[in-house]
Amino acid sequence: MISQPPSQRAATRSVLPAWGLLLLSAGLAPAAGAASFNPADYLVGSGYSPARDSIVTYTADSLFMEVQSRRTLLSGSSRLSFLGMTLESPEILVDWERDRVEAWSTGDEALAEGCGGNLGLGGGQRLAGRADARTGVAPRPPERPDSLALDARLPWPVFSDGNQVLYGRWMSLDINTRQGFIRDGRAAEDLSLYGGTRIKRVATREMHVSDAVFTTCDEDCPHFHFEARRLKMLMRDRVFASDVTLHFGQVPTLYSPVALFSLKRGRASGLILPSYGQTEQQGRKLDHLGWYWAAADTWDTQLRLSYAELGPDWLFESITRYKWRAADRGSLSGSYNVARTSSREGWDLRWSHDQALTPYISLRSKVALASSKQYYQETSDNQEIRLTQNLSSNLSLSGLFPDQGVRWTLNGSGNQNLETGITSGSLPVLDLSFPTWTPLRSLASDRSRGARGTASASGAGAGAAAGVGDWLAGSTLKLSSRAENRYEMDGLDLWQARSQRGARHNLGFSVPGKVGALALTPSINATSVWVDETSEWTRRPDGALDARVRSGFAARQTFNTSLSASTQFYGIVYPRLGGLEALRHVVSPSLSATWTPDFSTSGWGYVKEARQGDSLLLRLDRFRSSIYGATPSRESLALNMSLGQLWQSKWTTRQPAADDSLGGGGSPPAGGGRRPPPRSVKSDLLRLTTSTSYDFMLDSMKLSNISSNWSLDPLQAAGLRLGPLGSLNLQMSTVHSPYQVNPATGQRIARYAWQDGRLPRLASTSVTVSTRFSGGRSRAAAEPVPADDEENRFSPRFGSADLGIPWDLSTTWSWSLDKSNPLHPSKRSLVNLRGSLNLARHWKVSSGLHYDLEARSFSSQSINVYRDMHCWEGHFTWDPRRSSYHLLIRVKSDLLEDLKWDKRKGRTGVYASF
Numbered sequence: 001m002i003s004q005p006p007s008q009r010a011a012t013r014s015v016l017p018a019w020g021l022l023l024l025s026a027g028l029a030p031a032a033g034a035a036s037f038n039p040a041d042y043l044v045g046s047g048y049s050p051a052r053d054s055i056v057t058y059t060a061d062s063l064f065m066e067v068q069s070r071r072t073l074l075s076g077s078s079r080l081s082f083l084g085m086t087l088e089s090p091e092i093l094v095d096w097e098r099d100r101v102e103a104w105s106t107g108d109e110a111l112a113e114g115c116g117g118n119l120g121l122g123g124g125q126r127l128a129g130r131a132d133a134r135t136g137v138a139p140r141p142p143e144r145p146d147s148l149a150l151d152a153r154l155p156w157p158v159f160s161d162g163n164q165v166l167y168g169r170w171m172s173l174d175i176n177t178r179q180g181f182i183r184d185g186r187a188a189e190d191l192s193l194y195g196g197t198r199i200k201r202v203a204t205r206e207m208h209v210s211d212a213v214f215t216t217c218d219e220d221c222p223h224f225h226f227e228a229r230r231l232k233m234l235m236r237d238r239v240f241a242s243d244v245t246l247h248f249g250q251v252p253t254l255y256s257p258v259a260l261f262s263l264k265r266g267r268a269s270g271l272i273l274p275s276y277g278q279t280e281q282q283g284r285k286l287d288h289l290g291w292y293w294a295a296a297d298t299w300d301t302q303l304r305l306s307y308a309e310l311g312p313d314w315l316f317e318s319i320t321r322y323k324w325r326a327a328d329r330g331s332l333s334g335s336y337n338v339a340r341t342s343s344r345e346g347w348d349l350r351w352s353h354d355q356a357l358t359p360y361i362s363l364r365s366k367v368a369l370a371s372s373k374q375y376y377q378e379t380s381d382n383q384e385i386r387l388t389q390n391l392s393s394n395l396s397l398s399g400l401f402p403d404q405g406v407r408w409t410l411n412g413s414g415n416q417n418l419e420t421g422i423t424s425g426s427l428p429v430l431d432l433s434f435p436t437w438t439p440l441r442s443l444a445s446d447r448s449r450g451a452r453g454t455a456s457a458s459g460a461g462a463g464a465a466a467g468v469g470d471w472l473a474g475s476t477l478k479l480s481s482r483a484e485n486r487y488e489m490d491g492l493d494l495w496q497a498r499s500q501r502g503a504r505h506n507l508g509f510s511v512p513g514k515v516g517a518l519a520l521t522p523s524i525n526a527t528s529v530w531v532d533e534t535s536e537w538t539r540r541p542d543g544a545l546d547a548r549v550r551s552g553f554a555a556r557q558t559f560n561t562s563l564s565a566s567t568q569f570y571g572i573v574y575p576r577l578g579g580l581e582a583l584r585h586v587v588s589p590s591l592s593a594t595w596t597p598d599f600s601t602s603g604w605g606y607v608k609e610a611r612q613g614d615s616l617l618l619r620l621d622r623f624r625s626s627i628y629g630a631t632p633s634r635e636s637l638a639l640n641m642s643l644g645q646l647w648q649s650k651w652t653t654r655q656p657a658a659d660d661s662l663g664g665g666g667s668p669p670a671g672g673g674r675r676p677p678p679r680s681v682k683s684d685l686l687r688l689t690t691s692t693s694y695d696f697m698l699d700s701m702k703l704s705n706i707s708s709n710w711s712l713d714p715l716q717a718a719g720l721r722l723g724p725l726g727s728l729n730l731q732m733s734t735v736h737s738p739y740q741v742n743p744a745t746g747q748r749i750a751r752y753a754w755q756d757g758r759l760p761r762l763a764s765t766s767v768t769v770s771t772r773f774s775g776g777r778s779r780a781a782a783e784p785v786p787a788d789d790e791e792n793r794f795s796p797r798f799g800s801a802d803l804g805i806p807w808d809l810s811t812t813w814s815w816s817l818d819k820s821n822p823l824h825p826s827k828r829s830l831v832n833l834r835g836s837l838n839l840a841r842h843w844k845v846s847s848g849l850h851y852d853l854e855a856r857s858f859s860s861q862s863i864n865v866y867r868d869m870h871c872w873e874g875h876f877t878w879d880p881r882r883s884s885y886h887l888l889i890r891v892k893s894d895l896l897e898d899l900k901w902d903k904r905k906g907r908t909g910v911y912a913s914f
Contacts, residue, residue, distance in 0.1 A: 056080070057081050061075060074094070086159070087157065089156075089158070090104075099176050104157065104170045105157065156168065161178070166199070166201070169185070171185075173201070178204060179202060183197065187199075192214065193216070194213065194239075196209035196211045196231065197211040198211070205235035206232070209228075209233065212229075212230070212231035216871055216893035216896055219870065222871075223870060227247060228242060228244045228259070235263070236264065237263055238261060238262050241258065242259075243255075262895065269291075269293050269294045271290075279308070282309065282310050284308075286305075286306065289305050299320060299323070301320040301321075302318065302320075304318070310341055312340060313338065313340055317333070317334075319333035320332045327356045330355070332350075334347065335348050337378070348368075351365060358399075361397070362399070364398070367393040368393055369416060370418065390415055393413065395412045395413075405435035411428070412426065412427035412428050412429060413426055421491050422490060424488040426487070429484040431482050436478055437479075438474070438475065443472045443473045476512070479508075480506050486499060486627055500627035502529060502531045503530040505527070507527075508526075509525075510522070510523035510524075519565065524562075525562075526557065529556050530553065531554050532552065534549075534554045534622040535623075560596040565590065566590035566591075571584070571585040581650045584650070585645070585646075589644075590641075590642045594637075594638050596635065596636040597635055598632070600632070607620065607631055634697070635697050636695055639696070640693045641692055646688075647684075647685045648685060649683055650680055651683070687712075688708065689708065689709045692704055701750050705737050706736040707733070710733070712729070712730040713729045714728065725771065726772045728770075729769070730768070732768075734764070736759075736760035737762075740761070741822060746821040763819055764820060767814070770812045771810070772809070772811075773807075775806050775808075806837070806838045807835070807836065808835060808837075812831070813829075813831050816828045829852070829853035831850075832851075833851075842869070843866070844867075846863075849861040858881060871892055872890065872891055873889075873892055874890075876888075883905070886902075887902070887904065888902050
């Protein structure tokens, strides 16, 4: 160090202006006004090393050299770079003999009264320690940084090594080992700030700090921070601290002799803090105590335990997640509950998997099983999980034979009804889909050549032949097959499962073509079902028939033929109203006639007739109890009629001018620039589909019900808002019966409504109206938490709150009326409301309710309050129907996610954790 006061330094040093510094790395410069200085003599005795000093560069306003002590002082705006590191400071001293660099601040202002703590983290923060021993003055308090990266223009020394930036009032660093000391230093690591009165840089990523402060709050006066007597930091890994006190402002609240903080981004192994509480039935409880293990980059696991004093009751939970590549991932979770208080045991299991085994083979799974509905009722505080009625599972292995174009799928599915306890599904199922084949594609060229050869004899005949050939050449043949085993069982008792096996093969042949504007498609579809069990009957001596199941292969072939015709009509108007440029009405009528024979006649061999007694004639269908049901026993010739209508719009919008984003206010760009050309947007306004059918083979009431479906979303179609109304969606369906009813019984009679001058009777209808109102700035809505989130199915969940929208209201009204029997109509009306309101800048209140207008009762209701507290946030959820609530106050930063206050009341008990 240089011990002389500033007034005496010029007498013992050579002074060089910064603009005269040409050979910085070697320490050479033309010494203007210093004729006695010989650079060659300086290098001889300076310990100059080309291997080291040739990579050291520095700049400064002024340069002072001490030849005898072999030191260089950089003064002013100084910058020193060496071995990939950079040091910026008002004063830098380089000791070439000891390979050491020192830097310090030259501020002389008195310390401002701070807000407590040992480290200045912003303007006005008091710094611990005394004035600089060399200069006798205290450092200038730092300015508030613009971000957590910290402002490099502060009047403090700034040391940078890669992504690591350190600030301090005084620094001493070794050039070779990169070790050093910092007094009254601070640093930023990702989203955390730390510092202390003394920082020792032991290695590139290891720091030892005395009288340390650690926080994730970037305010001038942090809302909270940790103070520790000693602290060891492994950069991007973890922090070890001793004698730790948690402060809120200047108030110490909690003390711990040791503490461990993780600095890892993403995953880090560690303890999962529990919630504790007390319930009426189970006594004192400890919920979700566990351990998270980040075993490898490809997988991690959680183990959690809940314990109740009375009973005792135990709940064990585990979840393992894995990910090999972007497309290969999954999770396996399960739980087991031993409830001595209710004398019940239960479990659940969930597995999801997504993997591409080869470019043509993939594996997908989603499995969810539970021992009973009561399991979630007794173990979960998650309302959506408690209301679950069905658990669906599916496991699928699918692939493609690329050369043959054959797609195959081997899967299994199941549905567990938690209300009835019945589990049903198919396992295994093999699906094969063969590529579409055009067996007659060569007819077009052959017929065309024949037509050209006879063109002189009969041009018309040749043209007709060519037309038929072209039509037949477009014929297609499609083949698909499915083999499956269907099962049904009570609960999950696999040994008592009832199963049926079979295979279905479908073959379709169609010849699509056009006659003018009319599209005609004749087709024939054949189906062959194979089963391994059929029914047979034996006659007893008394003449009665006994049915029994006969094992063995049996096949049934059925078919149907059809002819379909369709076309389209268009109508366009140009209203030229505002941005509305055009309206188009598209009408799509279609007719199809389908004939299906009666396969129950004796000629087909599937159904036999037998008499029981003298007059009773029985039709015995040996496929009646098979997996694919009874044999079609009625001839059908049905004409299916459908009319589709679509109203479309075309809007013209103009892109904003190029300078609008810079506050141009919509004025043309300078220099005579033009706006971009208008842009047309096409959208669907209203869609209406009406359909019915007429079966010529029925004895009576041949016309079926008339079904209509409406779909309307005008705002989304036009991309408009009507004040706060952002979306308006209308879905409506109606079913009209063309027949009259018996006034006494309410049953249909074979008499059309219009025969008595009436319109078709409304048999049923349903309406769903969805709207969304919002005010203020529009932002993308926060992504909701999935309902089947594996980690939260036993605990309440909190979604993120968007404070960018001052208020938001979503409503859905569902109404349905069933008058199939007008004497006993049924009606249902439900309203779902979800809304949020920003009461103040940092307060948001939201609520959701489901109300049955017919029963006049709430099916569910919740009120949520969110408070943004800068580096902290608070969530409060209250369910008045269940008299339960949940209060959670936590740090926003993921680094301190376990620093929280969690208190809730649910399942007749109160829980809390910190």
